[in-house]
Amino acid sequence: MLSKLGIDSVEELFSDIPVSVRTDGVPIPPGMSEMEVIREVTSMLSANITAYDHPCFMGGGVYHRFIPSAVKAIISRSEFVTSYTPYQAEISQGMLQALFEYQSYVAELTGMEAVNSSNYDAATALGEAATMCHRVNGRRKFLIPQLISCDKRGVLRNYVKGVGMEIVDYAYDPSTGEADMDDLKEKIDGDVGGVYVEVPNFLGVMDRHAAEMKEVIGDALLVVGVDPISLGLLKAPGDYGADIVIGEGQSLGSPMNFGGPLLGLFGCRQELVRKMPGRVIGMTKDAEGKRAFCMTLQTREQHIRRSKATSNICTNEALMAVAAAAYLAIVGRDGLRAVAKSNMANARKLRDALSSVKGVECPVLDAPFFNELPARLPIKPEKMSKVLLRKGIIGGIPLIKHVPEMGDCMLFAATEMTTDNDIERLVEAMEVVV
Numbered sequence: 001m002l003s004k005l006g007i008d009s010v011e012e013l014f015s016d017i018p019v020s021v022r023t024d025g026v027p028i029p030p031g032m033s034e035m036e037v038i039r040e041v042t043s044m045l046s047a048n049i050t051a052y053d054h055p056c057f058m059g060g061g062v063y064h065r066f067i068p069s070a071v072k073a074i075i076s077r078s079e080f081v082t083s084y085t086p087y088q089a090e091i092s093q094g095m096l097q098a099l100f101e102y103q104s105y106v107a108e109l110t111g112m113e114a115v116n117s118s119n120y121d122a123a124t125a126l127g128e129a130a131t132m133c134h135r136v137n138g139r140r141k142f143l144i145p146q147l148i149s150c151d152k153r154g155v156l157r158n159y160v161k162g163v164g165m166e167i168v169d170y171a172y173d174p175s176t177g178e179a180d181m182d183d184l185k186e187k188i189d190g191d192v193g194g195v196y197v198e199v200p201n202f203l204g205v206m207d208r209h210a211a212e213m214k215e216v217i218g219d220a221l222l223v224v225g226v227d228p229i230s231l232g233l234l235k236a237p238g239d240y241g242a243d244i245v246i247g248e249g250q251s252l253g254s255p256m257n258f259g260g261p262l263l264g265l266f267g268c269r270q271e272l273v274r275k276m277p278g279r280v281i282g283m284t285k286d287a288e289g290k291r292a293f294c295m296t297l298q299t300r301e302q303h304i305r306r307s308k309a310t311s312n313i314c315t316n317e318a319l320m321a322v323a324a325a326a327y328l329a330i331v332g333r334d335g336l337r338a339v340a341k342s343n344m345a346n347a348r349k350l351r352d353a354l355s356s357v358k359g360v361e362c363p364v365l366d367a368p369f370f371n372e373l374p375a376r377l378p379i380k381p382e383k384m385s386k387v388l389l390r391k392g393i394i395g396g397i398p399l400i401k402h403v404p405e406m407g408d409c410m411l412f413a414a415t416e417m418t419t420d421n422d423i424e425r426l427v428e429a430m431e432v433v434v
Contacts, residue, residue, distance in 0.1 A: 049389060049392060049394060051064040051256060051394060051417075052064075054392045054393060054394055055392075055393045055394065055418075055419075055421075055422035055423075055425055055426060056394040056417070056418075056422075057350070057393075057394060057395055057396045057412045057413055057414065057418075057422075057426060058394050058395065058396060058397060058413060059204075059371070059372045059396070059397070059411065059412075059413025059415075060149060060202065060372075060397045060402075060411060060413070061122060061149060061151075061152075061202075061248050061250075062248070062250050062256050062259060062262070063250070063251055063256070063371075063413060063415050064256060064415055064417050065229075065251050065339075065415050065416065065417060066339075066415075066416055066417055067253050067254075067255060067327070068253075068327065068330045068331070070326065070330055071253040071323055071326045071327050071330065074322070074323075074326045075253075075319055075322050075323045075326065079092065079094050079095070080094075080095065080098070080319060080322050081319065082319075093292065093293055095318070095322075096281050096293035096294065096295075097293050098321075098322045098325055099117040099281045099318065099321055099322070099325075100281045100282070100283055100293050101325045101329070102115075102117055102118070102321040102322065102324055102325035103115040103116070103117050103280070103281060105324070105325055105328045105329075106228075106249075106265055106267060106324075107267060108236075109228055109231045109236065109328075110226065110231065110236055110237055110238055110242075110245040110247075110265070110267045111236030111237055111238020111239050111242070111245070112237075112238050112242070112244075112245050112267030112268055112269065113238075113267075113268075113269055113270035113273075114267060114268055114269070114270055114272075114273040114276060114280060115265075115266065115267040115280075116266045116267070116276055116277065116278035116279060116280055117278065117279060117280070117281055117318070117321050118249070118263055118264055118265070118266065118278065118317050118318070118320070118321045119246075119263075119264025119265070119266050119277070119278060119317070120261075120262065120264050120317060121248060121250075121260070121262035121263065121264045121317075122152065122225065122246060122247055122248035122262070122264055122265070123149075123151055123152045123154075123155035123156070123264075124155060124159070124264055125246035125247070125264035125265060125266045126152055126155070126156050126159075126196065126223075126225065126246055127155050127156050127158070127159025127160065128159070128246075128264075128266065128277040128278075128311055129194070129196070129223045129244045129246050129266070130142040130156060130159060130160050130165060130167075130194060130196075130223075131159060131160060131163055131165070131277075131311075132244065132268075132272070132275050132276060132277065132310070133193040133194030133220075133221045133223070133244075134160075134163055134165055134193050134194075135275045135310065136193070136221060136272060136275050137193050137219075137220075137221070138193070139190075139191050139192060139193030139194075139220070140163075140164060140165045140166055140191055140193065141165070141166050141168055141189070141191045141192045141193060142156075142160065142165055142166070142167055142168070142192075142193060142194050142195075142196070143168050143169075143170050143184070143187060143188075143192055143194070143195040143196065143217075143220075144156070144167060144168070144169060144170070144196045145169070145170060145172060145179060145196065145197060145198065145201060145202075146169045146170065146171050146172050146403075147172050147177060147198075147201050147202050147203055147205075147403060148198070148201075148202055148402075149202050149402055150401050150402045153167075165193075168187055168192075170183050170184040170187055170195075171183040174405075175365070175366055176205065176365055176366055176367040177201065177203045177205040177207075177365040177367050178201075178205060178207045178208060178209055178367055179197060179207055179209045179210075179213070181209050181212070181216065184213070184216060184217075185216055188216070188217055188218060188220065192217070192220045193220055193221065194220055194221040194222070194223050194243075194244075195213060195217045195220055195221070195222055195223065196223045196224075196225065197209075197210050197213055197222070197223070197224055197225070198224070198225040198226075199224060199225070199226060199230075199234065199237070200227055200230055200369065200370040200371075200372075202402065202403075202411075203365065203369075203372070203373065203374050203403070203411065204347070204369040204370050204371060204372035204373045204374075204411070204413070205365060205367045205368070205369050206230075206234065206367070206368045206369060206370055207367075208367075208368070210224065210237075210240065211235075211240040211241075213241070214240065214241030214242075215241075221243040221244060221272075222241055222242050222243050222244070223242070223243065223244045223245075223246065224237035224242040224244070224245050224246075225245075225246050225247055226245060226246070226247040226265070227247065227248070227251065227370065227371075228247055228248075228249060228251055228252055228265065228324075229251045229252075229336070229339055229340050229343060229371075230340055230343075230370050230371075231336075231340075232333075232336035232337040232338075232339060232340035232341075233337060233340040233341065233344070238269075243268060243269055243272065244266075244267070244268045244269075244272070245265070245266075245267045245268070246264065246265055246266050246267075247264075247265040248262060248263070248264070248265070249262070249263030249264065249265045249317075249320065249321070249324050250262045250263055250320075252323065252324035252327045252328060253320075253323035253324050253326060253327030254320050254323055254324075261317055261319075261320055262317065262320070263317045263320035263321060263323075263324060264317065266278065273297065274297070274310075275310055276297075276310065277310050277311030278298075278311060279295055279297060279298035280295070280296045280297040280298075281293055281294070281295060281296065282294055282295075282296030282297075339416050342415075342416040343370065343371035343414065343415055343416055344370060344371060346371070346414035346415065346416070346418040346423075347369065347370065347371045347372060347373065347413075347414040349414070349418075349420065349423055350373075350412055350414045350418065350423055350426075351363055351373055353423045353424075353426070353427045354375045354412065354427070354430075356427065357427055357430050357431055357434060358431070358434060359377075359378035359434040360375055360376065360377060360378065360430065360434065361375065361376035362374075362375035362376070363375075364376050364406075364409060371413055371414055371415060372396075372411055372412060372413035372414070373411070373412060374399060374406060374409040374410065374411050374412070375396075375409060375410055375412055376406075376408055376409050377408060377409065377410055377434070378434050379433065379434060380398075380408070381395075381396075381398035381399065381400070381407075381408065381409065381410040382398050382400070384398075384410060384430070384433065385398060385410075387429070387433050388426070388429055388430075391425075391429045393425060393426055393429055395410065395412075395426075396410040396411045396412035396413065397410065397411040398410055399411055
């Protein structure tokens with residue numbers, strides 16, 4: 001083995017590890033009893049400021065939402081909880097049916113005819129959507145809004161790099177936060193394979209131009225990013241011409257968990273289904289004519305399609321998809337609408353409260369918004385975050401990394417969990433600072 005590697009000794013295998021560590025060892029403390037470990041870990045965790053114990057105004061794609069107790073009870077059952085994501089054809093009928101139900105719910109919400117189950121998160125779903133556009137029409141340009149999370153932008157660029165695609169930004173109207181349609185029209189050419197728009201977008205704006213984009217972009221594919229909770233009120237993207245719909249499904253029954261695990265929603269029109277990544281669960285009949293569920297498509301590189309696969313995704317977020325199905329089944333159509341209305345109402349209370357703070361400009365944008373909005377602060381948003389944390393309040397997201405030209409702004413979010421007292425505490429804390 002050493003000869004094949006072209007080295008002379010086993011010692012060289014560890015040459016990248018600092019000599020001090022190899023010779024003196026890692027300073028690991030002596031062992032502790034179970035009781036001592038629990039006490040130590042509990043003490044460490046007590047330093048955390050959690051959204052369950054303190055007001056939380058952080059959003060940007062991951063939100064503090066109410067999760068019915070039944071959701072946790074369902075996904076904690078041994079039939080669903082596994083040591084690894086189930087994905088082979090041998091997984092049980094129960095899991096297959098739960099994923100089929102998940103696909104059905106998401107299809108109804110988004111207005112898409114086919115939905116996979118599932119992607120890692122919204123960022124990877126966006127990356128898969130871009131490469132799918134390239135598979136469908138062979139074109140190499142993918143247009144995205146300038147107003148987009150830097151995390152999504154980074155994942156997207158990594159996804160398309162190997163394919164040789166080009167990511168092009170189209171501008172936004174600085175007064176509304178909506179798409180600059182003139183700039184979009186100028187950037188549409190014969191090599192544009194797809195155009196991405198978010199409703200609501202990263203700043204919470206419900207872009208009124210999304211409904212006309214399909215007419216503007218010609219035969220390029222329209223990819224729409226959604227917040228599934230907002231679809232309790234907003235028109236389904238499929239109703240205004242979307243070819244592919246993606247989104248972050250964390251809001252559907254999954255806690256924030258320090259940013260994961262998340263759930264990538266992904267759906268498309270029926271004629272594009274064979275170009276869609278991931279896997280699709282279908283309903284059929286068994287040898288005895290009884291209803292049964294099976295994997296209809298699983299065009300992945302790990303098996304079946306190999307080099308002809310539509311994606312290199314080897315796994316998915318099956319348990320989170322089951323949680324989403326359970327959540328949607330429990331809240332129902334009317335419940336989802338009520339949650340969406342609560343988000344909008346609380347966001348407007350938040351806007352009015354922020355506008356009352358001396359030195360704070362809110363709203364910054366003149367456009368309809370869903371559950372979050374930016375506010376311009378008289379001090380650096382990063383400093384405001386630290387001050388709020390010291391007062392036991394989880395503030396919004398400083399926008400400097402995501403939208404550099406709005407570096408003096410913070411993105412505040414409100415959900416159904418936001419109370420009037422939470423907003424009052426935020427305002428009182430900010431008034432002391434500014």
